[in-house]
Amino acid sequence: MDLELDGNAALVTASSSGLGFASAAALAREGADVTICGRDEDRLDDARDRLEAEAAGEVLAVPADLTDPDDVAALVDATVEAFGGLDHLVTSAGGPPSTTFLETSGRQWYEAYDLLVMSVVWTVESAHPHLLESDDGSIVCITSRTVREVADGLLLSNAVRRAVIGLVKTLSREFAPEIRANAVLPGTIETPRIEELIEARVARGSYADYDEGLAEMAADIPMERIGDPRELGEVVAFLSSPRASYVTGAEVPIDGGSLRS
Numbered sequence: 001m002d003l004e005l006d007g008n009a010a011l012v013t014a015s016s017s018g019l020g021f022a023s024a025a026a027l028a029r030e031g032a033d034v035t036i037c038g039r040d041e042d043r044l045d046d047a048r049d050r051l052e053a054e055a056a057g058e059v060l061a062v063p064a065d066l067t068d069p070d071d072v073a074a075l076v077d078a079t080v081e082a083f084g085g086l087d088h089l090v091t092s093a094g095g096p097p098s099t100t101f102l103e104t105s106g107r108q109w110y111e112a113y114d115l116l117v118m119s120v121v122w123t124v125e126s127a128h129p130h131l132l133e134s135d136d137g138s139i140v141c142i143t144s145r146t147v148r149e150v151a152d153g154l155l156l157s158n159a160v161r162r163a164v165i166g167l168v169k170t171l172s173r174e175f176a177p178e179i180r181a182n183a184v185l186p187g188t189i190e191t192p193r194i195e196e197l198i199e200a201r202v203a204r205g206s207y208a209d210y211d212e213g214l215a216e217m218a219a220d221i222p223m224e225r226i227g228d229p230r231e232l233g234e235v236v237a238f239l240s241s242p243r244a245s246y247v248t249g250a251e252v253p254i255d256g257g258s259l260r261s
């Protein structure tokens with residue numbers, strides 16, 4: 001299936017690694033011009049090089065901290081200047097720390113809100129006038145399966161991310177019919193973040209080795225394995241594309257069937 005993304009312009013946030021990178025790569029393989037961002041410039045440059053190796057279109061890498069509204073405005077401006085417009089916005093972010101309620105400080109609540117919610121607010125605010133000019137305007141927000149089913153030790157993800165779902169649902173109504181807005185809900189996907197988590201548990205003695213960690217994480221997943229980032233990126237590219245022209249306000253789990261409702 002041709003996703004009809006050739007020549008369209010896409011901005012993917014938090015995309016020098018992991019789920020954002022995989023989404024940018026899928027859009028780039030389909031011919032979209034893609035902007036990626038992150039804070040660490042070396043990691044960002046390396047990601048741009050890897051993307052250029054498989055991209056059919058242009059790749060732009062812009063250093064930006066998503067918790068800084070000025071950085072976000074400059075990121076959108078740079079995209080529009082380079083590609084002549086913006087058709088597709090995909091939002092990701094870093095992950096909040098793993099904590100329980102009693103060990104979480106007030107500051108951590110605000111930091112998680114800035115990172116997970118306000119980063120999306122700033123990006124949508126800056127991107128909106130450009131998405132409106134596109135014939136194919138779309139927004140896809142990468143959240144987590146925790147918006148449906150809480151995970152132990154992930155208080156901030158469990159609680160704060162639900163605001164993004166409320167935001168996406170509202171945008172899908174306020175911005176229709178010109179701009180579609182959807183969310184994807186990843187389960188466990190083997191990104192550097194998950195690799196670090198498994199390595200940390202191996203170091204603490206919770207798992208004998210990396211493979212045991214992978215097997216433990218996959219234990220409750222009907223597909224019997226954790227996900228590959230490419231499997232998420234391709235769903236994001238489809239939802240971004242005009243081929244998903246009647247899909248808006250959807251929450252799409254990409255979790256190997258692990259959600260029970």
Ligand SMILES: NC(=O)c1ccc[n+]([C@@H]2O[C@H](COP(=O)([O-])OP(=O)(O)OC[C@H]3O[C@@H](n4cnc5c(N)ncnc54)[C@H](OP(=O)(O)O)[C@@H]3O)[C@@H](O)[C@H]2O)c1
Nearest residue numbers: 014016017018019038039040065066094095144188189191
């Ligand atoms: N992987 C999974 O299984 C999974 C499942 C559910 C939800 N999630 C969530 O999905 C998101 C992405 O996870 P991932 O696995 O892709 O993580 P990752 O591989 O660690 O990638 C995170 C990306 O975000 C960037 N980033 C972090 N903070 C940023 C900031 N303030 N401004 C700009 N860029 C920032 C990082 O670059 P810099 O550090 O250089 O800025 C990096 O490019 C997280 O919120 C995570 O909790 C992941």
